[in-house]
Amino acid sequence: MKRHVRNTVQLMQELGPTDEPDVDDGLASIQGRVSALADDAKMRTKLYRLFHRVTVSGLVYAAMDSFRNERADEYVQRLRILISVVAWEMAADSLLEDSVPIGFKPWDVAVPWPAAAISIAADPGIDRIELSNSRVATRSSPDGSFVVAALDRAELEAKAESLGFVITTMSTPIDDTVQLSFYDALPIHDEGAHPEMEGHSVTLGDRPASEWAEAMASALEQIGQWLPEIRAEMAILMQQWLPIGYLPEEHHSLSIQAAVGSSYLSLHPMQRMLCEAMIHEFQHNKLHMLMNLDPILVGPRDARYQSPVRPDPRPLMGVLLAVHAFVPVVEFFHRRRHHDDPEMSHPYIKDHVRALVENNRAGMDVLREHGRFTTTGKAFVAVLDRLERKQFAREIEMESS
Structure with missing residues (x-):
């Protein structure tokens, strides 16, 4: 299992660029942060725990399959999802740089957050989403102000409308393992x-x-x-x-x-x-x-x-x-x-x-x-x-x- 997780992290770093500047910027930010965390003995365990999650690892393998087989449009689509999911999980686990939020356009599909048992869909009318450690911020226009919320299920649900999010329950326990x-x-x-x-x-x-x-x-x-x-x-x-x-x-x-x-x-x-x-x-x-x-x-x-x-x-x-x-x-x-x-x-x-x-x-x-x-x-x-x-x-x- 450990070897599989390490391989997933390595594949994340081997994903190549696209012709979409915003996607490439997001990928570069994620890959840079992954490299820094992998080199930090104290943070490496948290990084591996993140990439063990199937909602992350599955997207890594799927994106790599598209990349290796040169399915360009599919690769861009899968990268957009992957970048959003990894950024959200990093922010939730406080694995981002404190002074450098990751920003991007609204994601195309809902982002799963298994730890809180919810998925988060973003209104396509949102101008920008920014993630930093333990918080998310959105704005509706370039000259508008950001609405900020903690990465906490109750607060996200309370502020969902002002954030431009739709919060949906994504899972229920079968037992304490799955x-x-x-x-x-x-x-x-x-x-x-x-x-x-x-x-x-x-x-x-x-x-x-x-x-x-x-x-x-x-x-x-x-x-x-x-x-x-x-x-x-x-x-x-x-x-x-x-x-x-x-x-x-x-x-x-x-x-x-x-x-x-x-x-x-x-x-x-x-x-x-x-x-x-x-x-x-x-x-x-x-x-x-x-x-x-x-x-x-x-x-x-x-x-x-x-x-x-x-x-x-x-x-x-x-x-x-x-x-x-x-x-x-x-x-x-x-x-x-x-x-x-x-x-x-x-x-x-x-x-x-x-x-x-x-x-x-x-x-x-x-x-x-x-x-x-x-x-x-x-x-x-x-x-x-x-x-x-x-x-x-x-x-x-x-x-x-």
């Missing part, structure tokens, strides 16, 4: 893994936030009961879950590589489905974090192979993502069955678990035959291979008993 977030600072973009989900947005559906939070808290409690090692890792890595509707007849969930610590999922009335989805998406987050640090695979990336869980051929990384996600799901069910959990005796559950085990075997066979891995990738896949073989043998033993 939030249910209603605002996505990094809108989902289709990376090819889930084309069926293109165009959907964050929504609670027709269910109240309290129902979502209670259901997910219960699922996390159950995961902690049967997979305590996974639950402990979740508490470290996962920062937010984003709702994408209530779907009683089916279930959708996904994670994107840029946003490590965040996943999207639909609410399902069956607790088992929610547990499975949360384990699955958490595993994607772990592998995405590793993918941000190491390529894992060597060789051509455009080759396609039969996936055990997708109807169409997938890249080898897609097969690896699938097996890695489903191995702990199988473990979840196997442990429950070993302890005579009544639900595990249902024929449907047995068939479901058997299918998962068979799919994992098929996926590992593809990886064993075609996979060429980096040194880190070899170590990673060796552990996965050992776990899959153990589960396959255990399933045969359970079926014969």
Whole structure:
């Protein structure tokens, strides 16, 4: 995790200029401050804590993706959001230079502030916004006076109209480790893994936030009961879950590589489905974090192979993502069955678990035959291979008993 945060900070410093002077000025100010804080042993921890937040790190990785692939318009848009978010977080954490506020035009989208569980949208008619340590100031015209407010939720809400802000609650706690977030600072973009989900947005559906939070808290409690090692890792890595509707007849969930610590999922009335989805998406987050640090695979990336869980051929990384996600799901069910959990005796559950085990075997066979891995990738896949073989043998033993 520490290595991933350090890499995020490094990527922030590698972002290049645009053709927009105001964006370039803001980027230069942020990068200069990041350099100063990184060189200060006393302040470095605060800096890393800031870049650990997925509402920051996700934007850094997304902006770097646009920069490296020369998508100029998208890069400018993502930089504007990133600069606003980092400046706000720095001001809230008192990480700016005391005598040098950061000023910019109104941001195009709402700025998320997870610490206060709010997002802040700015009226486009505002002439200028300035952030300094623990405060924000806005003015409506070049010759107008600034309206000043402390970076405090209550004061921002009280002065919202005069500041030209719209303050919205952006999250509610699921438990003391993770939030249910209603605002996505990094809108989902289709990376090819889930084309069926293109165009959907964050929504609670027709269910109240309290129902979502209670259901997910219960699922996390159950995961902690049967997979305590996974639950402990979740508490470290996962920062937010984003709702994408209530779907009683089916279930959708996904994670994107840029946003490590965040996943999207639909609410399902069956607790088992929610547990499975949360384990699955958490595993994607772990592998995405590793993918941000190491390529894992060597060789051509455009080759396609039969996936055990997708109807169409997938890249080898897609097969690896699938097996890695489903191995702990199988473990979840196997442990429950070993302890005579009544639900595990249902024929449907047995068939479901058997299918998962068979799919994992098929996926590992593809990886064993075609996979060429980096040194880190070899170590990673060796552990996965050992776990899959153990589960396959255990399933045969359970079926014969």
